[in-house]
Amino acid sequence: MVRRVSRLLVAVVGAALAAVMSVGTAHAAPTLAAAPKPAPAGVDITGEGLAEPLRLRADTDAAHVTAVIDQVNWFGTSGAASGPKAADLGPKYTVVVLAGDQPKQTFDLYPLAKGGPRAFRPAKQPVATKVRAGWFLGRLNMSETLRTAGVPLPRQVETVSGGVGGGERMIPEETLDPGRDIDQAFGELRRLLLLNAGVVIVITMGLAGIALLIRRRTR
Missing domain, CATH: 1.10.287 (Helix Hairpins)
Known part of the structure; x- marks a missing residue:
C-alpha cells in the first residue's frame, strides 16, 4: 500500500x-x-564632393549606419520604370550596404532632386539575387540623414516625417534609448x-x- x-x-x-x-x-x-537580427556591418557612400568613399561601420557609427539603411530598407519589389530628367536629379550618392565585409546591396540616392528626394535601385546588385530596377520616392529627411553622416550637403530644415516611406525619426528611437x-x-x-x-x-x-x-x- x-x-x-x-x-x-x-x-x-x-x-x-x-x-x-x-x-x-x-x-x-x-x-x-x-x-533582433544582427545589424549589417555598415555602409559605403560615394558621390559628389567625396574625394574617397565614406565608410560607416556599425561598431563605431551605429546610429548613422541605421539611419542611412533606413533610407532604402523599405523599397518594394518593383519601382517606377523611369525617374525624373537627369537635369532635375541633382547630385548622386551611391550607397552600398555591407554584411560583414561583403557588399550586399547598392542604391543611388538623389537627396536634392526637384520635387523631393529620389532613389534608384539598379538591377545589377553585388549578390546574385535578381531584383527589378526601379525608381522610388525617397524619404524627406534623406538630405539631412546623409549630411549628418558626413556627406557634404547643404543644411536642410529638419524633417521628422519620412515622406512616402512613412513617418519615422531620422535616428530611430531604439538607438537613442538602449536602456529599454x-x-x-x-x-x-x-x-x-x-x-x-x-x-x-x-x-x-x-x-x-x-x-x-x-x-x-x-x-
Whole structure:
C-alpha cells in the first residue's frame, strides 16, 4: 500500500514538474524568436564632393549606419520604370550596404532632386539575387540623414516625417534609448527566476507529502 501511494505521489509530482517546465519553455520561445537580427556591418557612400568613399561601420557609427539603411530598407519589389530628367536629379550618392565585409546591396540616392528626394535601385546588385530596377520616392529627411553622416550637403530644415516611406525619426528611437532593452532583459530574467522558484516549491511540497504519508503508514 505504501509503495502504491509513493508511486502515485511521484507520478503526480512528475506531471506537475513537466507542466511547469512546459510553461517555462513556451514563455521562453517567443523571447528567443523576438531577438533582433544582427545589424549589417555598415555602409559605403560615394558621390559628389567625396574625394574617397565614406565608410560607416556599425561598431563605431551605429546610429548613422541605421539611419542611412533606413533610407532604402523599405523599397518594394518593383519601382517606377523611369525617374525624373537627369537635369532635375541633382547630385548622386551611391550607397552600398555591407554584411560583414561583403557588399550586399547598392542604391543611388538623389537627396536634392526637384520635387523631393529620389532613389534608384539598379538591377545589377553585388549578390546574385535578381531584383527589378526601379525608381522610388525617397524619404524627406534623406538630405539631412546623409549630411549628418558626413556627406557634404547643404543644411536642410529638419524633417521628422519620412515622406512616402512613412513617418519615422531620422535616428530611430531604439538607438537613442538602449536602456529599454536592458530593462526588458532584466524583466525576462526576473520572470525566469520566479518560474524556477515555483518549480522548486512544487518539488519540495511533493517530497514532503510523500515523506509524511510514508511516516504515517509505517507507524
